[in-house]
Amino acid sequence: MAGTAGTSPNGGAGSRAGSRLRLVFVVVVVALLAVNAVAAGGVLWLRTSAATIEGRLDGLKGLSAPATLTRDSRGVVYIVASTPTDGSFALGFAHAQDRLWQMEMTRRIGMGRLAEVVGEAALPVDRMIRTLGLHRLAEANLQRLSAEARAHVDAYAAGVNAVLEARSGALPPEFVLLGHTPEPWRPADSLVWGRLMSLQLAGNWFGEILRTRMLKAGLTANDLDTLWAATPEPEDPPAAPSLAALELLGADWLESMAAALPAELSPRLASNAWALAGSRTPTGKPVLAGDPHLGFTDPGHWTLARVEAPGYRRVGAFVPGVPFLVIGHNGQVAWSLTTTHSDTQDLFVEKLDPSDKRRYLTPEGSAEFATREETIAVGGGEAQRLVVRTTRHGPVVSDAMDSASAAAPAGAVLALASPVLREDDRTAEALFRMGAAVDAAAFADALRGFDAPQQNVVFADVEGAIGLISAGRVPIRRSGDGFLPAAGWTGDQDWIGWAEFEALPAAIDPPGGALVNANNRVIGTDPALFLGREFDAPYRAQRIVDRLRGSDGSLEAMAGIQLDQVSLFAREVVPLLLKTVEGLTPDAATEAALDLLRAWDGAMTTDRPEPVVFAAWIATLHERLFADELGPMMPQYRRIRAATLIRILTDEPRWCDDRRTPAPETCADTVAGALSEAVAAMTKRFGSDVAGWRWGQAHQAVFEHRVWSRVPVIGAFLERRVPTGGGDYTVDRGSWSVAEDPAFRHDHGASLRVLYDLADLDRSGFVATLGASGNPFSPYYSAWQSDWAAGRTFTLPAEPDTVAARLQLAP
Numbered sequence: 001m002a003g004t005a006g007t008s009p010n011g012g013a014g015s016r017a018g019s020r021l022r023l024v025f026v027v028v029v030v031a032l033l034a035v036n037a038v039a040a041g042g043v044l045w046l047r048t049s050a051a052t053i054e055g056r057l058d059g060l061k062g063l064s065a066p067a068t069l070t071r072d073s074r075g076v077v078y079i080v081a082s083t084p085t086d087g088s089f090a091l092g093f094a095h096a097q098d099r100l101w102q103m104e105m106t107r108r109i110g111m112g113r114l115a116e117v118v119g120e121a122a123l124p125v126d127r128m129i130r131t132l133g134l135h136r137l138a139e140a141n142l143q144r145l146s147a148e149a150r151a152h153v154d155a156y157a158a159g160v161n162a163v164l165e166a167r168s169g170a171l172p173p174e175f176v177l178l179g180h181t182p183e184p185w186r187p188a189d190s191l192v193w194g195r196l197m198s199l200q201l202a203g204n205w206f207g208e209i210l211r212t213r214m215l216k217a218g219l220t221a222n223d224l225d226t227l228w229a230a231t232p233e234p235e236d237p238p239a240a241p242s243l244a245a246l247e248l249l250g251a252d253w254l255e256s257m258a259a260a261l262p263a264e265l266s267p268r269l270a271s272n273a274w275a276l277a278g279s280r281t282p283t284g285k286p287v288l289a290g291d292p293h294l295g296f297t298d299p300g301h302w303t304l305a306r307v308e309a310p311g312y313r314r315v316g317a318f319v320p321g322v323p324f325l326v327i328g329h330n331g332q333v334a335w336s337l338t339t340t341h342s343d344t345q346d347l348f349v350e351k352l353d354p355s356d357k358r359r360y361l362t363p364e365g366s367a368e369f370a371t372r373e374e375t376i377a378v379g380g381g382e383a384q385r386l387v388v389r390t391t392r393h394g395p396v397v398s399d400a401m402d403s404a405s406a407a408a409p410a411g412a413v414l415a416l417a418s419p420v421l422r423e424d425d426r427t428a429e430a431l432f433r434m435g436a437a438v439d440a441a442a443f444a445d446a447l448r449g450f451d452a453p454q455q456n457v458v459f460a461d462v463e464g465a466i467g468l469i470s471a472g473r474v475p476i477r478r479s480g481d482g483f484l485p486a487a488g489w490t491g492d493q494d495w496i497g498w499a500e501f502e503a504l505p506a507a508i509d510p511p512g513g514a515l516v517n518a519n520n521r522v523i524g525t526d527p528a529l530f531l532g533r534e535f536d537a538p539y540r541a542q543r544i545v546d547r548l549r550g551s552d553g554s555l556e557a558m559a560g561i562q563l564d565q566v567s568l569f570a571r572e573v574v575p576l577l578l579k580t581v582e583g584l585t586p587d588a589a590t591e592a593a594l595d596l597l598r599a600w601d602g603a604m605t606t607d608r609p610e611p612v613v614f615a616a617w618i619a620t621l622h623e624r625l626f627a628d629e630l631g632p633m634m635p636q637y638r639r640i641r642a643a644t645l646i647r648i649l650t651d652e653p654r655w656c657d658d659r660r661t662p663a664p665e666t667c668a669d670t671v672a673g674a675l676s677e678a679v680a681a682m683t684k685r686f687g688s689d690v691a692g693w694r695w696g697q698a699h700q701a702v703f704e705h706r707v708w709s710r711v712p713v714i715g716a717f718l719e720r721r722v723p724t725g726g727g728d729y730t731v732d733r734g735s736w737s738v739a740e741d742p743a744f745r746h747d748h749g750a751s752l753r754v755l756y757d758l759a760d761l762d763r764s765g766f767v768a769t770l771g772a773s774g775n776p777f778s779p780y781y782s783a784w785q786s787d788w789a790a791g792r793t794f795t796l797p798a799e800p801d802t803v804a805a806r807l808q809l810a811p
Helices: 013-035 042-047 084-111 120-132 134-144 147-166 173-178 189-201 204-216 221-227 244-248 251-259 427-436 440-449 539-549 555-562 568-580 588-598 610-637 642-650 667-686 714-718 785-790
Strands: 055-057 067-071 077-080 271-276 287-295 303-309 312-318 327-329 333-339 346-353 356-362 365-368 370-376 384-390 412-417 455-461 466-471 475-477 495-498 506-508 514-517 699-705 720-723 734-738 744-750 752-757 765-768 805-809
Touching: 067 084, 077 084, 084 120, 084 134, 084 147, 084 173, 084 189, 084 303, 084 312, 084 805, 120 134, 120 370, 120 384, 134 189, 147 189, 147 427, 189 427, 204 221, 204 244, 204 251, 204 346, 204 610, 221 610, 221 642, 244 346, 271 333, 271 455, 271 466, 271 539, 271 555, 287 333, 287 455, 287 555, 303 765, 312 752, 312 765, 327 752, 333 440, 333 752, 427 440, 440 455, 440 466, 455 514, 466 514, 514 539, 539 555, 539 568, 555 752, 568 588, 568 610, 568 642, 568 667, 588 610, 588 667, 610 642, 610 667, 610 699, 642 667, 720 785, 765 785
Parallel strands: 055 805, 077 303, 699 744
Antiparallel strands: 067 077, 067 805, 271 287, 271 514, 287 744, 287 752, 303 312, 312 327, 327 333, 333 455, 346 356, 346 412, 356 365, 370 384, 455 466, 466 506, 475 495, 699 720, 734 744, 752 765
């Protein structure tokens, strides 16, 4: 295997951990089968759910010529096919072997058919997804694909179905537990993932509902400016939003609307990507690094593969269920993505026609809703009928509420406008064309069709070009900025078109030879183009830039930057906190904690106690600052926003007073009280020796499975967790939420790490969370986890390091 910094030897701890997990799984299943008087051969039968990965399979429909599917020591798939579409057939075959349950869940969520499998608990998800019509849009999208792209989607579906038709053993254990058998895979099923991910990565409408609830609870527009403070502050702050439309929305109704929002669509936005030109690297060719940040799940979001056919190479990270390479290289061009954080979703308050509630008002008068009826099947229950209404702005998302009437008390509904909901979305075609690009110029041209969600795409080619384009449809509004729901009946904030591609943020071969984005603010080529208010604080981007200044530009140095755990946020805010509590007479434990923070450099590594003190302090302070104003809305405002906290500590002390107490509190009172409470809580959990606390003990990545995590005994034994460093504002992203076990649950971070060497792309490094397979009986169930946890990557060269298994596929 070609060597590179961060490349790990084969096997090792990951394989041993995977073996232990498989052994535990077998033991637990044996026990459960015995308790339930299931036949003694049940476990042996369940073991047949593991994929056949060696030998030869003949008679596969949809394959035009023999193809080879090889797995290396980590289960990474290497495909050699006679034609590109046969390569996609083999990829679909491999994905179905390794991740069939994950693929089934993704498409069922995207179809709004989850309740068929898991019962009425999934109805809120199904109601919202049916209202949005995601699978209908995927069907329309399929018809718009070019013949070449469509051939790959069809071939991939045939590969998935070949697994379903050829299997002779058990389905993966989740199917067995729920008594569910998958339907054949349809080509449109491969396109619905993009719609789901687009909604999650551009979830501004969740924020619009939350901010509206806050206004109804008595907060002001100025309060919202503080709660969503920007860093840095924009040179031209947006005008104060119009509140006229909000008068039609009742507080209780908004609570019901918020409750109807499925967690599957909730936004969690972050990622890092940067590129250096050859003038700054030892090889004279570019290097590119990327690590998309997503919520941790089991199985992981990505599969890794190398697909080869004459004139066709795709190497890197694929999504189970999708034939197109999402992040990777094709031998000529390499790329990665970060989310732009632009505001490309708007809620419109549509006023019902007072004389006919079946109609709504527009600037031109009364208009009919477009309607369709959906029937939602429910496993173990009665089917549910849903009437979906659509306005000129988009689907009426308030129809997804469980209440019989979707109208607010004053006679209004909420409709969602989003590029994701357009039938003419071209993103799937763009992904196909990105993979086919022969150089940076062709790649940039392919991005013209990347519609949703808007992404900062960082790319480089073997000729030496580097680039960053924030590709995606950005709405042009007649007025307003989309921060709050708009009045649909006036037309004042209607979308009147899309920003021109040439107006989007873009940089090709910059003079400094470096491009960096970590969800920080980007500026359009047309500076007047409004992109949004909610960019992430620039700490990660600044830290990357700082590290690049002293870097030799090698791939090894880029790997080190990806793993950087110094928090510039901590470096900025800790002095403010310490200054606020000057003069405090603390107890011994609190004094020890303060002494540690006074000397701390902001490194949030697993072996340090200071991150425990810092995280507990700011989490407790966050609760004390906002719980009185926000009440039941606190869970939706759980992220500690750096700019907001700093603004309060420096300029807006009014937030430090707890409205629920008779005596006013100063910031010194509140900050000191939060420190005392935090130290007491951590002492109870980790002992009185503050210097002995360890961030790796308190902060752990936990990977939750949709099924096993909810099954007694099995869930506990199969849960996969690992001590991790970092925090919400470190390059090595360690975003956490307060929990019982661990104290700070690392639930969002690097789902994938890529390091590209454009001088020799076979030296490029990859790693993703967990392993190639989602089946606990597979030898590759946790094969990548030890590498991911240690920050190592491995290569995907032309030939695998070890041929662990080889399967011949024949038509």
